[in-house]
Amino acid sequence: MPLRAVRPQHETRTRILDAAEELFMQHGFGGTSMRLLTAKAGVNLAAVNYHFGSKDALIEAVFRRRLDPMNQARLAGLDALEARAQPPAPEEIIRAFLSPTLELVADAKGGGRNFVRLLGRTYTEPARAIRQLIGQMYAPVMDRYKSALARALPQMPLEELVWRMHFMFGTLAYTLAATDTVQLIAGCKPEDRYDARLLEARLTAFLHAGLNAPLGNVIRKAA
Amino acid sequence: MPLRAVRPQHETRTRILDAAEELFMQHGFGGTSMRLLTAKAGVNLAAVNYHFGSKDALIEAVFRRRLDPMNQARLAGLDALEARAQPPAPEEIIRAFLSPTLELVADAKGGGRNFVRLLGRTYTEPARAIRQLIGQMYAPVMDRYKSALARALPQMPLEELVWRMHFMFGTLAYTLAATDTVQLIAGCKPEDRYDARLLEARLTAFLHAGLNAPLGNVIRKAA
DNA sequence: CTAGCATTCAAACGTTCGTTTGAACCGTGG
DNA sequence: CCACGGTTCAAACGAACGTTTGAATGCTAG
Numbered sequence: 232m233p234l235r236a237v238r239p240q241h242e243t244r245t246r247i248l249d250a251a252e253e254l255f256m257q258h259g260f261g262g263t264s265m266r267l268l269t270a271k272a273g274v275n276l277a278a279v280n281y282h283f284g285s286k287d288a289l290i291e292a293v294f295r296r297r298l299d300p301m302n303q304a305r306l307a308g309l310d311a312l313e314a315r316a317q318p319p320a321p322e323e324i325i326r327a328f329l330s331p332t333l334e335l336v337a338d339a340k341g342g343g344r345n346f347v348r349l350l351g352r353t354y355t356e357p358a359r360a361i362r363q364l365i366g367q368m369y370a371p372v373m374d375r376y377k378s379a380l381a382r383a384l385p386q387m388p389l390e391e392l393v394w395r396m397h398f399m400f401g402t403l404a405y406t407l408a409a410t411d412t413v414q415l416i417a418g419c420k421p422e423d424r425y426d427a428r429l430l431e432a433r434l435t436a437f438l439h440a441g442l443n444a445p446l447g448n449v450i451r452k453a454a
Numbered sequence: 455m456p457l458r459a460v461r462p463q464h465e466t467r468t469r470i471l472d473a474a475e476e477l478f479m480q481h482g483f484g485g486t487s488m489r490l491l492t493a494k495a496g497v498n499l500a501a502v503n504y505h506f507g508s509k510d511a512l513i514e515a516v517f518r519r520r521l522d523p524m525n526q527a528r529l530a531g532l533d534a535l536e537a538r539a540q541p542p543a544p545e546e547i548i549r550a551f552l553s554p555t556l557e558l559v560a561d562a563k564g565g566g567r568n569f570v571r572l573l574g575r576t577y578t579e580p581a582r583a584i585r586q587l588i589g590q591m592y593a594p595v596m597d598r599y600k601s602a603l604a605r606a607l608p609q610m611p612l613e614e615l616v617w618r619m620h621f622m623f624g625t626l627a628y629t630l631a632a633t634d635t636v637q638l639i640a641g642c643k644p645e646d647r648y649d650a651r652l653l654e655a656r657l658t659a660f661l662h663a664g665l666n667a668p669l670g671n672v673i674r675k676a677a
Numbered sequence: 678c679t680a681g682c683a684t685t686c687a688a689a690c691g692t693t694c695g696t697t698t699g700a701a702c703c704g705t706g707g
Numbered sequence: 708c709c710a711c712g713g714t715t716c717a718a719a720c721g722a723a724c725g726t727t728t729g730a731a732t733g734c735t736a737g
């Protein structure tokens with residue numbers, strides 16, 4: 232069993248996944264044809280169906296390759312926080328959730344940045360099957376983080392917490408997608424757009440403040 | 455010049471716009487075929503090309519019908535705030551921006567809710583032409599609100615303000631899209647999902663806190 | 678060396694897409 | 708009454724799509 236054949240064995244798969252990640256980010260799923268995709272990957276048109284079965288299965292593989300490790304890291308980060316003596320602060324929990332994503336943002340060469348932008352867009356994907364796929368992959372993570380935040384913020388009604396997590400998630404998703412549709416980011420220094428450390432500091436400050444916003448108005452209106 | 459013909463004159467156009475709004479929201483632009491669209495609208499297949507010229511022009515018309523009045527209302531709201539004696543507070547500015555959108559959320563019958571969800575998704579639309587269209591329609595509004603917030607928060611660096619506006623916009627967009635990809639909203643009372651007053655209270659509290667988050671960490675990291 | 682297997686390849690399949698065509702329809706003004 | 712402009716209609720157009728096919732290729736094991 233020679234070793235030299237181990238890598239090239241899956242090289243075509245990897246080339247397809249890399250090309251798909253970038254093209255899906257640029258043009259969306261429907262806007263990326265198999266012909267364009269295989270041409271960019273430098274493989275035959277039939278290679279996608281041979282290696283993945285179908286275009287839909289390729290889409291799923293693109294997400295699984297990045298999202299499974301990312302969410303595992305999120306769970307591990309929470310495990311580490313909860314293993315300590317004192318209970319984790321809300322801000323620490325937010326950071327544990329954010330950092331696996333922001334590590335990908337910092338990874339320009341490996342294509343992680345492409346994937347993160349793709350992911351940000353996919354949260355609002357119309358195709359039901361894709362939304363379901365993402366939802367399934369996130370479900371255990373969201374459960375754990377919801378419980379952790381509920382323990383860290385015992386004074387907050389669970390329903391309000393759920394909404395604020397939703398807001399936080401939206402901020403992250405939109406920031407990552409970073410399509411600059413509303414031409415805001417155009418007004419900031421370009422080199423800051425993908426400075427992961429700076430972005431993390433800005434996001435954490437914003438989200439932590441939002442999560443801990445006073446409850447007064449909401450409770451009064453909800454009553 | 456008989457009056458009875460004035461309304462039916464554009465009935466086909468309206469029927470197409472209504473059907474397009476709902477189908478684009480459900481299946482996206484690429485996922486909505488002209489045949490499905492015209493069937494739902496109860497018009498002939500060729501009607502879209504006759505009345506709008508092309509599918510792309512129809513997409514633009516769908517957005518112009520709702521977005522132009524919405525952004526005009528945003529500008530009018532800001533005018534009203536700035537016409538008063540004392541300068542407007544940041545929270546008031548946020549509310550002036552949010553309320554035209556939330557009025558559409560409350561409009562279930564007229565299809566405004568459909569449009570708002572469509573809009574939330576389109577901020578992250580891969581197709582460049584559509585993003586540009588939305589960006590153009592938002593540009594004057596964002597300029598005015600950026601200036602207003604900068605005056606209301608003189609101590610905040612402009613660059614930081616731009617990022618926080620970006621975060622705020624993301625929160626709104628994702629909340630409106632409300633695809634529940636991450637299965638969070640599933641955990642809240644269903645009737646609250648479209649209670650515009652409740653949503654406005656929750657959003658305003660969250661966004662106001664985020665906008666006024668302490669600057670310490672960011673400035674230190676940026677130095 | 679050869680048989681066997683995984684992979685690659687060019688070509689074609691049937692379907693669906695947005696758009697166009699030219700005739701039919703119909704209320705209105707001359 | 709007729710003729711005309713705006714509108715609707717069924718039918719067809721060429722292009723692009725995802726997928727399938729069957730032969731060619733190249734490495735591996737016996």
